[in-house]
Amino acid sequence: MTEPEPVPGLFTLVLHTHLPWLAHHGRWPVGEEWLYQSWSASYLPLMRVLRTLAAEDRGHLLTLGVTPVVAAQLDDPYCLQGMQHWLANWQLRALEAAHLRTVADPSPASAPEALRQFGSREYAHAERELADYETLWRHGASPLLRELLDGEVIELLGGPLAHPFQPLLNPRLREFALREGLADAQQRFVHTPRGIWAPECAYAPGMEADYAAAGVGHFMVDGPSLHGDTALGRPVAGSDVVAFGRDLQVSYRVWSPKSGYPGHAAYRDFHTYDHTTGLKPARVTGRNVPSEAKAPYDPQRAEAAVDGHVADFVDTVRQRLRAESARIGRPAHVVAAFDTELFGHWWYEGPLWLERVLRALPAAGVRVGTLSDAIAAGFVGAPVELPPSSWGSGKDWQVWSGEKVADLVTLNGEVVDAALSTVDKALASDAAPTPRNFVADQILREALLTVSSDWPFMVSKDSAADYARYRAHLHAHATREIAGALASGRHEQAQRLADGWNRADGLFGALDARRLPGA
Template identity: 30%
Template sequence: MLSVPAFPFSELRLNLNLVSTCLFSYIWIDIRGGEIYIVSESRPLCGGPVVSNGTVGYADCAEALSLTANELQMRVGKMEEVTGRFLFVLHSHIPYVMNHGAWPHGEHWLFEAAAETYIPLLKMLRRFQGERRTPAISIGMTPVLVEQLKSEGFRERFGEFLDYKLKLATKDVDLLEESGDTRMAALAGRWRNFYLDTAQVFTDVCHGDIIDAFRQLQDEGLVEILTSAATHGYLPLLSRDACVRGQVKAGIDVYERAFGRKPKGIWMPECAYRPAGKWTNPVVPLETFVRKGVDEILVEEGLEYTVIDSPLLGNANLLGVYSDQELDFSKVKFSRTPYLPYRLSSGLQLFVRDHVTGYQVWSRHHGYPGDPYYLEFHKMKDTSGIKFWRITGTDVDLGGKKPYDPEIAESRIKENAEHFAHLANRLMAEFKAKNGGPGVLVAPFDAELFGHWWFEGPEWLYQVLRLLETTDGVVPVTCGEMARVSETAEVIDLPEGSWGENADHSVWLNGKTKWTFLELYPVERKFVLFVQEKQEKWQQDDELRSVLTEAAKSLLIAEASDWQFLIHKGSALDYVEKRFRQHVGEVARFLGMANVLAAGESLTADDRGFVNQCNRDNDCFQNLDLSWWCEDV
């Protein structure tokens, strides 16, 4: 290790700024001696410092530059002094909608999420960057979301969407000012400024590429990005291990190309898990065979940690994340605490969702998002779609909603953030007092909750992170940081389950959705068998390989858990059922073409046109490797 003279902590920022971070990849930190050595050797890193024996570790130079000496000591050393650790994990996902409809179902789902969630989260992280602080937060981004946000179609049509929303807001301002309604005109003006600012960030900061902007922030240590299954396929219910691996490998490939590194953490779609063992087809129980556990495939592909829901620890029958009933947590008992990390025999580390803090955020009726002074999601101006009203009360119908007051809402954000930070500190203090050591509180949420569904969510998130960062007690960490200090976690077994209602698969497999699996499973089986049995042929035949690659893309889209979830909820049924059947039908037609080519015959002009049209419509996962589906028999 090559070192230069040590610098005292008080001079950390000054001296590190004198050393070009282009010359040195990492700094060596020795908390015990209060010294920092600049070193030229590199070590693999995934977002943040590495802790060894609680005192010594590596940190990325870019991150160290944004940390004060006190923050660096708290993040890297003296871990025995903290009350507990806190994991904020956001999961970002929109199913593949590009080129498949616009409004009310289709691309506008993605445009709204980008404007109201992804760009506000990006702005929040840049706000920390401007303050020379490093928030400890992990954000999962599904590969299908990454592919859409990086597409040329998104770049063009999202800009058009923002222009359209800006025109509507401006028109509202003019009309309301003319009518003399200054209060509502001021609210319309805020929306006009919102879309102006969003467009400016998208153009001048993101340069049309939201994902690349997040990549830069991850490279600077401001966030850790997790991967997921390619299209958010519900992994325990896919009928072949080859399909599970295809989802995982395709997801990793997208991550590496988008973020320039290998992912270490993964968000299992719906936190759904299935252990190794005999598997019986759940819709046609005539087929039984031994399968790998989901975790085994994840570990084999280099993934190290994930998030699970606490009922999987046993003896806890909680309502799922999508439920909104009032709970009495004093009556909930676990056979194991959710406030420790665990490990499966495969080596996969597990971080367990906390229901107490989660309930404060997930519940619209009983949690923060239901505050009567927050923006009402469902009521909007009929001519512009802009929201001017506050929740007023969860039992107040749309006609009784009162005008939104931004100043009062801001005061409620502060109160709610303080309440949450206090709750997190209390839970960790109680755990440490009872168990003699610090625990970890894991708070995972759908990212789209923040901004899209709960307009004030991004500001609340910022204030919570600032409160936790600047007060003694609970220390925010990323999943990667937590994984490095929990390598000796207890090894446990997990049952099959998810974070849905009843902690099982019933949200996705039920009487309403059974038909989707009856249609999906046959094409999964036929695709996997064909790709495996005809491997030599498609490796040598470009057209056959191209057709099968299109089949793989359509299969990935058909496997998305969104179709079953929306059918279960009764949302956008016509659109969802049409989309699901369309993609299953595409796989079947492509397999028919593949049989023709494998027999040495030629495709018709109509077939070739269909291949080209699907390639344009399903403009994602252009780097698929069919061998990914050949590793599991």
């Protein structure tokens, strides 16, 4: 068998792992269920894929962004226990499906025999996930990720605490959130990320200076931020900080707002449930087929579709590398970037596709590496001035600053101003050194949760908008309540309030208000 002709350049796969803080804030339909679904369907399989490939002596596979708020939940004892309960419940629901004799749902996928076959397979799947979880995840995600980082299997991207939309954030809190986020990664993984996935890929001119000051050497933007010319990383303005753009031609081949592999008729349908067990036994079947008419899921049919889409993606990458290299007159860099949750949670077959594509690309003569590999190998072009941008609708800031969320923009500004002024006064002390102030810490923690970019995104997209507004106003109330007691000299009440809110919002235990930059 002849070796394939190598193609010029480098391919990088970037995954962005993010969910808001969900622990202690509702269960269903939005809340902890979202965390446990993503954990079981995406994070567990992704870790298995990476460990399997690492055991084959494969390295520098992909660049993995893990936001501090996700890392906090994957290490949190309450969430770890909740996840084990969720996996066991999944197994029980699969067992129920495997033994049903009559069903209330008349759809083909929920017919008794189809559901029994599906339940048997689902039970085995849940059993494997539960065994993996109990064996490997007992101490959370950090030890597993550290092993992959130590072995140079992946590159880690970090980010600011609580995932704020940085361009609209007070510069003091923006700097604090970023520095604390990088420190949080160092504590968990014993690796300080050199690169970040900026929340929502959002950029405002001048932010590269903040990144350089914090030790960040590269970050992600969407393709249109670079006017579609994503063939090389580009230093931003007069800095040494490199922006990498997502190649939309390649990325959209997998998933776009309108199309992509997960919509194939053979794949498991995300939106169709069996109402007795809560499982998803149907395949997509067809674009306009109603849920009650969808056909039963067929794993062999789905696996054949995966192989076809692996071959298609490899061919797409090869063609794109050749075309871009010819266009710029030197070997090009192609970056495909996605939310991690696409692989498994939204697209059930996604982890299998990932495993096979990460084997197939090198076998097809494509050099695979990380963003740091790209810099080290010189895939960096001329400096560029970036416009204000994001990866949201319109590629501007409208999702987070438009009319639909004008009230949240105002709320965020008022809450942050109140938090910063209260913390400044609380830490103004003649004592040296200033003692740590737990109340001030909790005020900043709640303020950061208030300004999470998830809430305006969910409102703008009308996706659980009521929950998003509730969460934004809940954390705003917490910030104001604690700050009001502290500002009026009711120190004991402020302490009690901070203690109470911390029981629900105790993430980022090392957050220290004394490190807040001066006014």
